[in-house]
Amino acid sequence: MPMIGNKSRGHNSTSQALRTLLILCCLLQCHSRPHSYDSKPLSEISREVSKYSDIAQQIINLAVYGKAQKRSYERLAEFTDTIGNRVSGSKNLDLAIKYMYNALRQDGLENVHLEPVKIPHWVRGEESAVMLLPRIHTLAILGLGSSVGTPPAGIEAEVIVVDSFEELKKRASEAKGKIVVYNQPFVSYGETVAYRASGASEAAKVGAVASLIRSVTPFSINSPHTGWQWYEPGVVQIPTACITIEDAQMMARMARRGQRIVVRLTMAAQTLPDVDSFNTVAEITGSEHPEQVVLLSGHLDSWDVGQGAMDDGGGVAISWEALSVIRDLGLRPKRTLRTVLWSAEEPGGVGAAQYFQQHKANISNFDLVMESDLGTFSPLGLQFTGSDKARAIMKEVMKLLAAINVTSLEEHGEGTDINMWMKAGVPGASLHTADQRYFWFHHSDGDTMSVQNPEEMNLCSAVWAVVAYVVADLEEMLPR
Amino acid sequence: MPMIGNKSRGHNSTSQALRTLLILCCLLQCHSRPHSYDSKPLSEISREVSKYSDIAQQIINLAVYGKAQKRSYERLAEFTDTIGNRVSGSKNLDLAIKYMYNALRQDGLENVHLEPVKIPHWVRGEESAVMLLPRIHTLAILGLGSSVGTPPAGIEAEVIVVDSFEELKKRASEAKGKIVVYNQPFVSYGETVAYRASGASEAAKVGAVASLIRSVTPFSINSPHTGWQWYEPGVVQIPTACITIEDAQMMARMARRGQRIVVRLTMAAQTLPDVDSFNTVAEITGSEHPEQVVLLSGHLDSWDVGQGAMDDGGGVAISWEALSVIRDLGLRPKRTLRTVLWSAEEPGGVGAAQYFQQHKANISNFDLVMESDLGTFSPLGLQFTGSDKARAIMKEVMKLLAAINVTSLEEHGEGTDINMWMKAGVPGASLHTADQRYFWFHHSDGDTMSVQNPEEMNLCSAVWAVVAYVVADLEEMLPR
Numbered sequence: 001m002p003m004i005g006n007k008s009r010g011h012n013s014t015s016q017a018l019r020t021l022l023i024l025c026c027l028l029q030c031h032s033r034p035h036s037y038d039s040k041p042l043s044e045i046s047r048e049v050s051k052y053s054d055i056a057q058q059i060i061n062l063a064v065y066g067k068a069q070k071r072s073y074e075r076l077a078e079f080t081d082t083i084g085n086r087v088s089g090s091k092n093l094d095l096a097i098k099y100m101y102n103a104l105r106q107d108g109l110e111n112v113h114l115e116p117v118k119i120p121h122w123v124r125g126e127e128s129a130v131m132l133l134p135r136i137h138t139l140a141i142l143g144l145g146s147s148v149g150t151p152p153a154g155i156e157a158e159v160i161v162v163d164s165f166e167e168l169k170k171r172a173s174e175a176k177g178k179i180v181v182y183n184q185p186f187v188s189y190g191e192t193v194a195y196r197a198s199g200a201s202e203a204a205k206v207g208a209v210a211s212l213i214r215s216v217t218p219f220s221i222n223s224p225h226t227g228w229q230w231y232e233p234g235v236v237q238i239p240t241a242c243i244t245i246e247d248a249q250m251m252a253r254m255a256r257r258g259q260r261i262v263v264r265l266t267m268a269a270q271t272l273p274d275v276d277s278f279n280t281v282a283e284i285t286g287s288e289h290p291e292q293v294v295l296l297s298g299h300l301d302s303w304d305v306g307q308g309a310m311d312d313g314g315g316v317a318i319s320w321e322a323l324s325v326i327r328d329l330g331l332r333p334k335r336t337l338r339t340v341l342w343s344a345e346e347p348g349g350v351g352a353a354q355y356f357q358q359h360k361a362n363i364s365n366f367d368l369v370m371e372s373d374l375g376t377f378s379p380l381g382l383q384f385t386g387s388d389k390a391r392a393i394m395k396e397v398m399k400l401l402a403a404i405n406v407t408s409l410e411e412h413g414e415g416t417d418i419n420m421w422m423k424a425g426v427p428g429a430s431l432h433t434a435d436q437r438y439f440w441f442h443h444s445d446g447d448t449m450s451v452q453n454p455e456e457m458n459l460c461s462a463v464w465a466v467v468a469y470v471v472a473d474l475e476e477m478l479p480r
Numbered sequence: 481m482p483m484i485g486n487k488s489r490g491h492n493s494t495s496q497a498l499r500t501l502l503i504l505c506c507l508l509q510c511h512s513r514p515h516s517y518d519s520k521p522l523s524e525i526s527r528e529v530s531k532y533s534d535i536a537q538q539i540i541n542l543a544v545y546g547k548a549q550k551r552s553y554e555r556l557a558e559f560t561d562t563i564g565n566r567v568s569g570s571k572n573l574d575l576a577i578k579y580m581y582n583a584l585r586q587d588g589l590e591n592v593h594l595e596p597v598k599i600p601h602w603v604r605g606e607e608s609a610v611m612l613l614p615r616i617h618t619l620a621i622l623g624l625g626s627s628v629g630t631p632p633a634g635i636e637a638e639v640i641v642v643d644s645f646e647e648l649k650k651r652a653s654e655a656k657g658k659i660v661v662y663n664q665p666f667v668s669y670g671e672t673v674a675y676r677a678s679g680a681s682e683a684a685k686v687g688a689v690a691s692l693i694r695s696v697t698p699f700s701i702n703s704p705h706t707g708w709q710w711y712e713p714g715v716v717q718i719p720t721a722c723i724t725i726e727d728a729q730m731m732a733r734m735a736r737r738g739q740r741i742v743v744r745l746t747m748a749a750q751t752l753p754d755v756d757s758f759n760t761v762a763e764i765t766g767s768e769h770p771e772q773v774v775l776l777s778g779h780l781d782s783w784d785v786g787q788g789a790m791d792d793g794g795g796v797a798i799s800w801e802a803l804s805v806i807r808d809l810g811l812r813p814k815r816t817l818r819t820v821l822w823s824a825e826e827p828g829g830v831g832a833a834q835y836f837q838q839h840k841a842n843i844s845n846f847d848l849v850m851e852s853d854l855g856t857f858s859p860l861g862l863q864f865t866g867s868d869k870a871r872a873i874m875k876e877v878m879k880l881l882a883a884i885n886v887t888s889l890e891e892h893g894e895g896t897d898i899n900m901w902m903k904a905g906v907p908g909a910s911l912h913t914a915d916q917r918y919f920w921f922h923h924s925d926g927d928t929m930s931v932q933n934p935e936e937m938n939l940c941s942a943v944w945a946v947v948a949y950v951v952a953d954l955e956e957m958l959p960r
Contacts, residue, residue: 078737081730084617137564140925221926222786223701246928250787253557253929306702307730445620446701448726449733 037476042392048475049396055331056400056466063325063462064404064455072321072376072461073454075103076314080307080449087304088344089121089275096300097278100316100341104282109323109339111285114278117354119344121275122146124304125268129212129241132156133262134254141212141241142226142305142443143269144196145347148237154266155179155210155239161248161255165195165202176207179263183248186218189439193227200240201232210265211240214248217439222246225443226303228347239267279351280341284323286472288334291362294472295338295369296322296464297417299345299352306447310438314376314452314460315431316341321457322465333472335367342417345373352417366426367477370468371415376452376460377433381408382467386427390478394429397470406463408432427478429467431460517956522872528955529876535811536880536946543805543942544884544935552801552856552941553934555583556794560787560929567784568824569601569755576780577758580796580821584762589803589819591765594758597834599824601755602626604784605748609692609721612636613742614734621692621721622706622785622923623749624676625827628717634746635659635690635719641728641735645675645682656687659743663728666698669919673707680720681712690745691720694728697919702726705923706783708827719747759831760821764803766952768814771842774952775818775849776802776944777897779825779832786927790918794856794932794940795911796821801937802945813953815847822897825853832897846906847957850948851895856932856940857913861888862947866907870958874909877950886943888912907958909947911940 037045062068083099086092097114104112122145129139161181162168168180180203184195195213203211215225222244231237254261280300286292298315302308319339326337343351359366384394391409398407414422415430422428433456441447471478517525542548563579566572577594584592602625609619641661642648648660660683664675675693683691695705702724711717734741760780766772778795782788799819806817823831839846864874871889878887894902895910902908913936921927951958 077733081733082615084615135562135564220930221701221703221921221924222928223703223926246786246926246930249930250561250928253561257558306726441701444701446703446726448702448730450700450726450729 037389037393037479045393046396049393049400049470052400052470056470057403058329059325059465059469060403060462062328063321063465064458068321068325068328069458070454071324072317072457073452075320076309076317076452077449080309080313085302085304085306085308086300088119088301088347088350089272090304093277093301093343097280097343100280100300104280104320107324108327109282109284111281111283113281115281115355115358117277117279117343117351118274119277119350120146120347121272122347123270123272125149125270127241127267127269129243129263129265131251131261131263134259139247139263140222140224140244142224143239143241143267144226145228146231146271147200147229147240147267147269149267149269150210150239150265154264156262156264157209159251159261159263161252168202168206172206175203178208179265180208180211181243181248181251182211182213183252184214186216189216192216196227196242197230198232200229200238201235204236204238208238210238212243212265213240214245215242217245217442219440220245223444223446226305227443239265239269241265241267277343277351279343279355282320282323282339284326284332284337286334286336287332290336292335292365292367292477293338294335294367294468295340296468297340297342297371298373299342299417301344301346302447303346303443305443305445306441307449308447309449310375310441310447310451311443312345312373314457315372318372318376318457318461318464321461322468325461325465326469331469333469335472337468337472345417349416353420356420360424363424363426366421368471369418369421369426369428370464371418372431372460372464373415373417374430375433375435375438376431376457377435378456379406379460379463380432380434381406381410382429383410383412383414383432384427384429385412385414385422387479390427390480393478397467400466400470401463404459404462406459425480427480431463433460517869517873517959525873526876529873529880529950532880532950532953535949537883538809539805539945539949540883540942542808543801543945544938548801548805548808549938550934551804552797552937553932555800556789556797556932556937557929560789560793565782565784565786565788566780568599568781568827568830569752570784573757573781573823577760577823580760580780584760584800587804588807589762589764591761591763593761595761595835595838597757597759597823597831598754599757599830600626600827601752602827603750603752605629605750607721607747607749609723609743609745611731611741611743614739619727619743620702620704620724622704623721623747624706625708626711626751627680627709627720627747627749629747629749630690630719630745634744636742636744637689639731639741639743641732641741648682648686652686655683658688659745660688660691661723661728661731662691662693663732664694666696669696672696676707676722677710678712680709680718681715684716684718688718690718692723692745693720694725695722697725697922699920700725703924703926706785707923719745719749721745721747757823757831759823759835762800762803762819764806764812764817766814766816767812770816772815772845772847772957773818774815774847774948775820776948777820777822777851778853779822779897781824781826782927783826783923785923785925786921787929788927789929790855790921790927790931791923792825792853794937795852798852798856798937798941798944801941802948805941805945806949811949813949815952817948817952825897829896833900836900840904843904843906846901848951849898849901849906849908850944851898852911852940852944853895853897854910855913855915855918856911856937857915858936859886859940859943860912860914861886861890862909863890863892863894863912864907864909865892865894865902867959870907870960873958877947880946880950881943884939884942886939905960907960911943913940
């Protein structure tokens with residue numbers, strides 16, 4: 001592929017030599033003293049953080065009220081309108097990476113480069129499902145990522161409708177040769193997604209020939225919501241797709257009435273060999289500890305429906321915008337700000353996992369890892385994972401956002417693409433926004449720019465920039 | 481068609497002779513005295529109405545808390561699950577009429593019969609739209625009812641995006657040979673539906689070759705919302721369809737960026753000759769003034785998407801249920817309660833217009849016309865059209881519903897299928913429910929049983945039954 005970043009091209013340059021020198025100096029410095037925040041009283045750190053109130057206000061003024069306002073929205077709109085959706089392995093994802101690489105360079109960010117990864121290449125192909133009995137009705141479906149296809153003529157079989165895995169187990173003897181329809185209620189994404197993730201293998205274990213899950217969403221306008229699924233090793237792989245809440249509920253009513261339901265499912269889905277892709281990186285290099293990193297991120301791939309504007313175009317846009325705002329203000333923190341736009345999050349954080357493997361040797365230099373992948377609606381605060389001391393410091397940082405009323409620091413930051421770092425002890429933060437409707441659009445054709453709001457994105461960008469800049473500029477890294 | 485009601489078959493029977501006699505007696509009685517409510521003080525009428533509080537409570541108890549609860553929901557679910565949607569002129573509408581005729585008879589209602597009407601027969605056919613420039617993107621569309629089709633290869637043309645009719649007029653010179661995309665904002669259904677109703681003719685007047693309207697809804701998950709449209713006589717008929725909010729907004733953004741947009745629209749839509757259909761009628765015959773009528777109604781046809789469970793399955797179900805509840809309680813009001821399930825409301829109240837022509841000679845015997853076609857969600861009250869005195873009486877009637885907190889009597893009852901009666905002076909009432917989301921599902925694949933709630937339908941049925949029964953049983957007809 002023709003995408004080669006200036007990181008590679010810069011290897012032999014003077015700037016590279018300078019960077020190496022800086023890194024060496026810093027390594028010496030690091031070895032010469034412990035992380036002093038471990039012993040420093042919070043009152044002192046609090047005083048240090050509070051000195052950033054002017055800078056925080058400058059960032060807010062520029063991002064929310066100044067000439068940068070609406071920029072993240074406009075960038076995202078132009079990006080998603082131009083590229084459309086971009087599923088792992090697709091030509092569109094290649095185009096998206098190229099687009100973003102060029103855009104980050106044109107924006108004048110530093111060290112813009114691509115880091116190679118291998119990613120899954122699952123293709124949906126033609127797919128359809130028709131209920132043949134008790135009456136003919138076309139089902140709106142989306143095959144689930146990694147599903148095998150059906151024979152070309154499809155699979156025609158009687159349906160068994162269950163509300164839960166427990167019911168399936170109880171009625172296991174009825175499932176052989178049938179299509180299992182899961183009509184599981186939506187409890188929460190975290191809980192209910194189990195039906196999408198492992199519904200096919202659980203159905204296969206009791207002899208089913210295919211499975212259809214009710215889309216994992218609390219609300220629907222007959223909208224199917226796709227997503228990745230995982231076959232359990234050693235279990236027969238059967239085709240699986242999502243159907244709508246409406247159709248799942250209708251089939252459940254029919255089954256309760258004792259009606260025989262027959263569905264024909266046809267899917268041309270197939271998994272092709274993994275393909276080459278890239279995590280896309282841009283930086284503002286740190287002035288004093290360039291080897292130390294505050295990482296901001298979102299994922300560039302999406303599902304192959306809608307525009308991927310929410311999942312995760314918004315996270316991409318604000319992780320770019322934060323750097324632009326800091327650069328516009330002529331700021332350069334002590335540590336490096338690094339924006340990473342992950343490849344192939346949807347198949348299970350594939351690009352990020354390889355990034356972790358590629359960079360984990362350097363883990364002691366990762367100060368804070370940040371991810372926005374839960375929507376860029378009106379920001380509420382950060383979900384944070386870290387030590388008590390680190391949390392206490394982050395609470396001080398959040399106070400800098402009082403002017404836009406985003407001071408909440410919640411428990412349990414999590415995110416597919418940063419979990420590995422957090423598990424290994426690096427403090428992590430996820431953006432938490434007023435995302436009541438997030439799963440209404442998630443992985444559906446409704447994930448478009450129409451769900452984004454420029455003012456809300458301004459606020460998210462401000463939060464992202466203030467937190468990243470201040471943490472990257474403090475005297476010390478966050479304690480672990 | 482094999483559907484012949486017991487009205488026809490009863491023409492030579494003894495009961496028919498008895499009915500004729502009753503009608504003659506009543507006609508004499510009517511001529512012998514004026515409507516005494518015109519002169520009777522409200523306090524007296526109020527006392528009369530308040531005597532129905534026990535009966536109202538019996539109705540509420542049965543419909544909301546007793547063995548009839550959930551019946552309207554279950555009936556509607558079985559009906560719509562069995563038949564599916566039923567657009568004017570379709571075989572499904574025939575099946576629906578047959579189904580309902582049989583169901584009303586099996587329910588033991590009186591004078592169940594079908595009254596012939598002629599209705600439009602528009603067929604959608606295969607349809608699709610693809611944006612070819614600036615990138616290839618499939619548009620989710622639904623052709624609008626009565627639209628002509630395109631040539632088989634489709635119409636491929638550049639797009640002009642406008643936000644309003646005013647903008648179209650200003651930019652008329654740009655529209656020639658193009659596809660007009662209306663990206664009108666949703667203000668209210670009443671106001672915004674003008675773009676659906678006459679967008680095609682307005683576009684044709686400035687030389688456009690087709691028109692696409694942004695769906696008339698305040699909310700979307702990339703969902704197109706169809707509906708009838710009307711060609712202006714003497715104006716070239718061009719094909720027209722709705723697109724989603726998301727796609728209309730995207731094309732508007734692209735146009736603002738100066739991008740050239742090209743769309744290919746392919747529609748096999750055609751209008752076939754009108755077909756025979758029926759309004760479906762069931763009654764509880766009045767004990768004293770059987771020729772006088774309180775009419776309850778909903779329409780049996782729907783759009784050819786979703787299940788038509790909300791528009792207007794709910795109205796049908798509660799207009800049936802109200803009679804069942806009254807019959808279950810062994811009640812028989814002085815006047816006749818007549819449920820009419822209209823045919824072909826969606827093409828513009830076609831079945832109801834013919835009913836008016838067929839029955840208007842008898843208009844003086846129409847006491848109150850009721851229509852439920854705005855959803856059967858949690859009931860708020862009635863929208864009422866009538867004289868001040870009639871309104872004052874209706875307010876007293878509504879007090880009987882205090883136990884379920886549905887006492888509101890609002891201004892301006894309206895409804896496609898009862899407007900002609902109201903314009904001719906007959907008091908009219910429409911059910912008003914908490915319908916904030918009505919237009920989210922309206923005329924889309926989201927109009928299914930999943931939007932219905934059994935408890936809410938219980939309440940609607942109770943309102944419908946109490947109002948209809950009490951008005952039909954008062955000493956006098958409502959004053960005009």
